[in-house]
Amino acid sequence: MSYVNMVRMFVRVYELGSMSAAARDQRTSPAVASGRISELEKHLGVRLFNRTTRKLQPTENGRIFYEGALGILQAIQDAESAVADATQNPRGVLFVGAPLGVGRRFVGPFVPAFKAAYPQIDLRLRLSDRIIDVTAEGLDAVLHLGRLEDSALKMRVIAECPRVLCAAPAYIERRGNPADGATLIRERHDCLNLRYPGAKEFQWALQTPQGVQKYDISGPYESDDGDMLTDWALSGHGIVLKPLFEVGAYLRSGALVPVAQATPPLSVSLSLLTPHRRLRDPKVRLFADFIVGRIRSDMAAQVQGLVLPDPTQGSGDDRTASDTTSDPE
Template sequence: MDRLDDLRLFTLVAEGRSFTKAAEKLGLSKSAASRRIGELEARLGARLFNRTTRHISLTQVGEGFHARVSQALEALEEAERSVASQHAAPRGTLKLAAPVSFGVDHLSGAIADFMRLYPEVAVDMDLSDRFVDLVDEGYDLAVRIGRLRDSSLVARRLCPARAVICASPEYLARRGTPQEPADIQSHDCLIYTNVQNPEQWSFRAAPGAEETRGQRITGRLRANNGDALREAASQGQGLVLLPTFIVGDALASGRLVPVLDAWLPPPLAVHAVYPANRHLSPKVRAFVDFLAGRFGPVPYWDAALTVLKGG
């Protein structure tokens, strides 16, 4: 046995309070294990264990030594797992949480393509607009949109989440096109309720300004789902503020028309978040890399709008 094996033997004895059990795990005799610990103590010049005929316990020096040795061995094992995981094929079940609209419209197709690339991965996707606790509820990762709460989670930006205020051409012809934020006070607004302040939209203080301010809105239709509000807007029911990943197709087809673009704050972002484990599994690493490559800095729903504008 080398010195590293001696340290492993020491931790097994310390944690099991038994030379016999530690020796069995390493394929040694009890006498050989006891001798090796004695040699370790002699080399260190300190007694690590209190021994009686019935009990074994760590000395005060042994307790401090055990704490440091355990950390060192754990770091070594983690380093080995990290290298091995980079070459391991993704496999197993990936448990994922995502918002409903983004999940249906964009993640579903992405997951189908991902599973074709990695046939040993199964996906369990939970679509809900509620905030899930990844650790307590056992999720591998979640897709989240907007400002992230302070947490111990690791976050990787996947793409921008650009918002737009829009309405149908028929509505704008009937009610007029707002030219500045104050104009929306005379308009019917479709209110998305799954946010902290549903009756308020944020605007720049002036086009291009950093400062933002809130503008109160009113309307007869409230809903906690963006797809439902998009369809209502397409039917001429009012102005709606939604991300382009929900209204992109309607904007591209002309069913909806953007207004007040210059007054809107900078885009937020879509993130993949996952627990800050020291060891990231190959399935999570592969999926996050796949999503970042698929959506990218200019997601396809925005790229199509740029082409239509001639940008």
């Protein structure tokens, strides 16, 4: 059995805290994962994990070995990257994560072109609107939509994305068009919210002339799939808060209409996140350079000409969405 495979399996078991999860991550069976850990423990002459029927905890020796194991794998990756740079022939598997809407609109359509340009790189795309743990899920790069808290990840800002509150004309005819965030709450409007385990946005942060205020919205519908919220809004079931690029076509056609325009939502950043130790991998650099410019171009086209209210400038001043999508670097 390859020592490198044993070390790689150990690292994934350590990070995921589960033999079965590590086995899935490495595309093998729990029995094989357990066998590799046992062989590694036999080779080292120490126990790396304490196993019970319910939990898997690293021992002190396991914690010590983990730091060294990361160095082993990093050294191998650096050597492979150096060879790829020297031969200008990058190869291997690239794991990329993204929110559903971003992935479907701005990443997925370019995967075939990336594969055609770099035929020896296989790209695995993981889409989810929940919070993604880059390290735990073994990802090389992640498209992140939102405000990033303190992080050890390298961040490359792609664009500032304006957001809008909107609803279908049928909903507005039935419930009225709320003027602002206070009206949303006072009249108990049906707000469609993105909820998933670990979600933090249980309030809507809206811009007012007095500054940003948070509103405790409520409603009968919620989902962990942002596109489902858009579908419900289009069917007249409530008000949705969405990035403008996701609903621009519906706003142009009149299928959705802006609401609460006196207190628009904050914009969010779309960024490319990469672990620092992956930056030397030519596959990651190639993907970043390939995708960033294409996303900026596509996103600008999606929102071109759409007018946004600006509460800080008074009721008479507006700005176009393209004003917020200029190159931030």
